Amino acid sequence: MAKINFAEKLTKFNDLWSPRVVAEMNDYQFKLVKIHDEFTWHQHEDTDEVFIVVKGSMSIEMEHETITLDEGEMYVVPKGTVHKPFAEHECHILLVEPRGVVNTGETDGELTAENNVWV
Amino acid sequence: MAKINFAEKLTKFNDLWSPRVVAEMNDYQFKLVKIHDEFTWHQHEDTDEVFIVVKGSMSIEMEHETITLDEGEMYVVPKGTVHKPFAEHECHILLVEPRGVVNTGETDGELTAENNVWV
Numbered sequence: 103m104a105k106i107n108f109a110e111k112l113t114k115f116n117d118l119w120s121p122r123v124v125a126e127m128n129d130y131q132f133k134l135v136k137i138h139d140e141f142t143w144h145q146h147e148d149t150d151e152v153f154i155v156v157k158g159s160m161s162i163e164m165e166h167e168t169i170t171l172d173e174g175e176m177y178v179v180p181k182g183t184v185h186k187p188f189a190e191h192e193c194h195i196l197l198v199e200p201r202g203v204v205n206t207g208e209t210d211g212e213l214t215a216e217n218n219v220w221v
Numbered sequence: 222m223a224k225i226n227f228a229e230k231l232t233k234f235n236d237l238w239s240p241r242v243v244a245e246m247n248d249y250q251f252k253l254v255k256i257h258d259e260f261t262w263h264q265h266e267d268t269d270e271v272f273i274v275v276k277g278s279m280s281i282e283m284e285h286e287t288i289t290l291d292e293g294e295m296y297v298v299p300k301g302t303v304h305k306p307f308a309e310h311e312c313h314i315l316l317v318e319p320r321g322v323v324n325t326g327e328t329d330g331e332l333t334a335e336n337n338v339w340v
Contacts, residue, residue: 105288106295127269127297127317130249150246156293169224174275176225178246198246198317 108134108156112194114221119213121197121205122221131201134221138192143184144207151179151199158193162186227253227275231313233340238332240316240324241340250320253340257311262303263326270298270318277312281305 106124111134115122119141121133137160153162159172162179163186169177179185206214225243230253234241238260240252256279272281278291281298282305288296298304325333 103297103299105290107291108293108295125271125295125297127271128300128319130317132271132295152244152246152251171224172226174227176227176244176251178222178244180222181247198249200247 106132108194108196111221112136112156118192119205120215120219122219124221126201129201130198131203131218133197133199135195135197135205136192137187137189137195140188141186142206142209142211142213143186144209145182145184146179146199146203146207147182149200149203150181151203152197153177153179153187154196154198156194156196158189158191160187160189160193160195163188225251227313227315230340231255231275237311238324239334239338241338243340245320248320249317250322250337252316252318254314254316254324255311256306256308256314259307260305261325261328261330261332262305263328264301264303265298265318265322265326266301268319268322269300270322271316272296272298272306273315273317275313275315277308277310279306279308279312279314282307 121135123131125132154176155171155173161170240254242250244251273295274290274292280289
């Protein structure tokens with residue numbers, strides 16, 4: 103396999119809230135996502151979810167607290183935790199989660215993205 | 222849990238080739254490591270291993286090729302692949318691997334670090 107350069111991969115798509123797989127490790131996937139404005143409240147019943155900010159800043163709203171992440175910061179949303187990501191300005195993030203996880207979790211809707219799309 | 226700021230965590234230790242766990246996701250761990258010069262040839266028989274460069278640059282020598290990674294680049298060493306990381310200048314990296322993985326894999330030696338040390 104080739105190495106992955108995040109900045110280079112991010113030049114290859116512009117749609118928001120549409121995760122692009124850049125690598126797999128065992129049965130986990132690393133996905134780049136461009137986000138802006140509000141996502142939908144959702145949860146993942148079977149897995150934790152890792153957010154790493156590659157560029158910009160974002161927040162993760164949860165029931166009892168809101169975490170704000172800047173570039174070079176990471177957060178693990180525990181499994182089963184209802185959360186809503188949002189970004190005031192466009193933000194580029196790296197997600198880590200098991201293969202097969204749907205972006206909107208248990209909350210199917212218009213923001214549900216096709217799964218397993220590579221870039 | 223709190224968010225993780227990689228730069229802030231990296232101020233908390235200086236020893237080389239000694240992974241520090243910063244987060245867990247399911248049964249996987251995210252570990253920061255400071256590296257300089259050569260590591261030992263080794264392999265992990267049961268798992269892929271993710272390298273992400275946070276600061277500086279490094280190389281991963283393998284039997285048939287050598288991959289050089291700069292800041293913002295990532296590589297997945299496939300399981301069972303003999304590899305030797307090295308860095309001409311000090312480099313700071315983020316590793317992702319299952320809980321319990323030993324840094325020197327199947328090659329126990331003086332570079333084998335204590336496992337599961339958090340920072």
